[in-house]
Amino acid sequence: xxxxxxxxxxxxxxxxxxxxxxxxxxxxxxxxxxxxxxxxxxxxxxxxxxxxxxxxxxxxxxxxxxxxxxxxxxxxxxxxxxxxxxxxxxxxxxxxx
Amino acid sequence: xxxxxxxxxxxxxxxxxxxxxxxxxxxxxxxxxxxxxxxxxxxxxxxxxxxxxxxxxxxxxxxxxxxxxxxxxxxxxxxxxxxxxxxxxxxxxxxxxxxxxxxxxxxxxxxxxxxxxxxxxxxxxxxxxxxxxxxxxxxxxxxxxxxxxxxxxxxxxxxxxxxxxxxxxxxxxxxxxxxxxxxxxxxxxxxxxx
Numbered sequence: 001x002x003x004x005x006x007x008x009x010x011x012x013x014x015x016x017x018x019x020x021x022x023x024x025x026x027x028x029x030x031x032x033x034x035x036x037x038x039x040x041x042x043x044x045x046x047x048x049x050x051x052x053x054x055x056x057x058x059x060x061x062x063x064x065x066x067x068x069x070x071x072x073x074x075x076x077x078x079x080x081x082x083x084x085x086x087x088x089x090x091x092x093x094x095x096x097x
Numbered sequence: 098x099x100x101x102x103x104x105x106x107x108x109x110x111x112x113x114x115x116x117x118x119x120x121x122x123x124x125x126x127x128x129x130x131x132x133x134x135x136x137x138x139x140x141x142x143x144x145x146x147x148x149x150x151x152x153x154x155x156x157x158x159x160x161x162x163x164x165x166x167x168x169x170x171x172x173x174x175x176x177x178x179x180x181x182x183x184x185x186x187x188x189x190x191x192x193x194x195x196x197x198x199x200x201x202x203x204x205x206x207x208x209x210x211x212x213x214x215x216x217x218x219x220x221x222x223x224x225x226x227x228x229x230x231x232x233x234x235x236x237x238x239x240x241x242x243x244x245x246x247x248x249x250x251x252x253x254x255x256x257x258x259x260x261x262x263x264x265x266x267x268x269x270x271x272x273x274x275x276x277x278x279x280x281x282x283x284x285x286x287x288x289x290x291x
Contacts, residue, residue, distance in 0.1 A: 010272075013272075014268065014271050014272035018253065042279075046275055046279070049279065050247055053228065053243070053248065057225070058137060059146065061136055061137070062150055064150075065136055066132060069154050069157050070125065072155070072158050073125075073128075073157060073158060
């Protein structure tokens with residue numbers, strides 16, 4: 001199989017993995033794969049990559065996640081309230097003590 | 098709260114509507130629904146639990162600020178992932194050198210299997226570390242699109258919506274991302290073998 005044929009077909013492999021090729025392109029790709037060991041090996045390496053990525057462990061969720069988000073939102077609410085209230089703004093300009 | 102609630106689409110639309118009007122409990126229901134998947138996504142992007150926690154907080158603060166100005170029907174999951182993706186890309190851009198900390202977490206099942214077969218466990222850990230290194234060295238935008246596809250399980254249409262690009266551009270990015278992953282992976286395997 002010529003490298004030119006492989007070059008035109010290889011960008012289709014990725015969309016093929018995602019099930020997003022038209023029936024015509026699927027037929028064209030499958031006909032090429034039947035004859036081209038290099039492109040079959042490339043498809044196999046994409047499939048192996050998918051399996052490897054799926055095998056990565058799920059991240060441990062910090063037990064404080066929800067509370068940390070709530071605290072951040074509450075800080076944002078206080079910040080907004082401070083901006084919205086003229087009295088709060090004038091208070092913030094007064095020297096402390 | 099354990100973050101395990103699941104809202105129906107109709108309930109979610111109601112919470113969005115109420116949260117837009119300033120209902121704090123409604124916004125809390127929203128982040129309770131999405132905090133875990135968003136954390137997982139960010140962690141996969143940045144590879145560091147402390148940073149992922151900070152960025153997850155920042156993601157929901159930005160969502161809280163921006164929600165009232167959102168018009169029309171909102172795809173909440175996609176919108177939150179878009180905020181998270183932009184935060185991650187900004188963070189990675191700011192770094193001179195991206196540091197990826199190895200995952201330390203293993204399930205009880207894995208720990209037990211590791212005790213039974215330490216050699217197999219070592220090989221699995223080595224493979225994961227190799228994959229993490231490959232992801233680490235990829236162009237951040239390629240990593241992002243690959244994770245959205247393979248980890249989040251999103252379609253090309255959904256990824257296009259999140260990234261604000263055409264579906265054709267997503268397909269092209271995915272192809273380049275897979276090629277980059279494959280190239281870096283083979284380089285690392287060859288380096289290991291030599």
